[in-house]
Amino acid sequence: MDRLTEMEAFATVVDQGGFTDAAKKMGISKSAVSKHVSSLEARLxxxxxxxxxxxxxxxxxxxxxYDRARRVLNDAGEADALVTSMQSAPSGLLRxxxxTxxxxxxxxPILGDFLLEYPEITVNMVLNNRYVELISEGFDMAIRVGELEDSTLRARKLTETAKRMVGAPSYFQKYGRPQKIDDLNEHKLLHYSNQAAGNVWKITAPSGEKRQVRTAGWLxxxxxxxxxxxxxxxLGIAYLPSFLYADALSKGLVEEAIPxxxxxxLGIYAVYPPGRFTQPKVRAFIDFLAQSFSDKGPNDW
Known part of the structure; x- marks a missing residue:
């Protein structure tokens, strides 16, 4: 006889307190339940x-x-539910x-296309410039740019972005153009306030040496x-990812400070909580993003 069926019959008898109620629960005859349990006892x-x-x-x-058998049966039920879930159409709220x-x-700009493709999914997109704790704050996933700090999360790399220092032609005409990293100390730098290290730029020199620049600016x-x-x-020189400055650079509104x-x-990643499987709604959105950004790269924005 099937070992899992024997386990189920035995566990159901214990749960229901007898063969008659176990038979009703399983939808089979009392004699069949008794036969399954007897077979299990004989095998063991x-x-x-x-x-x-x-x-x-x-x-x-x-x-x-019973304690071990119930765990096995619960795991088997979860496995069946997993297959059903992964084959079902993605649905539900995606946070x-x-x-920003x-x-x-x-x-x-592309969320509308995703929602039209998956009408059973609703999206709650929270724009903020702080590091969020996905699990404790109830998020299904996040998009992160740069080095990943939390190694416990699962991640899929979507694409890459370049990071350059840029300024307006008018700024360089007025204040001159820096020729090397040390020259930045004499310039007005525009800082991003959410940097963990404060108003510090980490820059790679032509030699490959990592340098840090800290100086005040107007903003x-x-x-x-x-x-x-x-x-x-x-107003100054900004250190920005290419997905922000690319259009302005192509139009001549900004130029590279030190070409x-x-x-x-920097890598751009979709990150999501660890687990045995990825929820269909999360998997669908990550696949959508990967396809949407397939033609993007460090300088292609």
Whole structure:
């Protein structure tokens, strides 16, 4: 006989307190339940149930076996539910955390296409510029740019973005153009206030050496688009990802501050909580993003 069916019959007898109620629960005859339990006891070579005319109860060995059998049965049920879930159409509420710059400029324009493709999914996209705890704050996933800090999360790389220092032609005409990293100390830098290290730029020198630059500027703000707007206005030099400055660079509104420096490349990732399987709604959105950004790269924005 099937081992899992034998386990189920035995566990159901214990749960229901007898063969008659167990048979009703399983939708089979009382004799069939009895046969399954007898077969299990014969295979194990042990008596699992104490049977009297009034009641049925597990023996000491039977109780220990019941605990393990119930776990196996629960796992089997979860496995069946997993297959059903993964084959079902993605649905439900999808909560996403994303930095304001990326969300406004890149996600918002394509969300409509995703919702039309998956009408059973509703999206709650939270735009903020702080590091969120996905599980404790109830997010299904997040989009993160740069080095991943939490190694416990699962992640899929979507694409890459370059990071460069840019300023307006009018700024360089007025204040001159820096020729090397040390020259930045004499310039007005536009800072992003949510940096963990404060107003510090980490820059790679032509030699490959990692340098840090800290200097004051006219503006510190927690929004990259505002920094770009300030740079276009001639207020200083901003250090921004290419998905923000690419259009302004192509139109001549900004120029690279020190073109000779190595280009910093940052990964863009979809991150989501660890688990045995990925929820269909999360998997659908990540696949959609990967397809949407398949033609993007460090300098292709």
């Amino acid at each position: 070579g042990a008596r699992l149930l104490n049977r009297t005319t009034r009641r049925v109860s597990p023996t000491e060995i039977g109780l220990a076996y 996403i955390s994303v930095a 710059d990326f969300g406004v400029n890149l996600l918002s 510190t703000v927690n929004d990259g688009q505002s920094l770009l707007n300030a740079a276009i206005s001639g 000779e420096l190595p280009v910093e490349t």
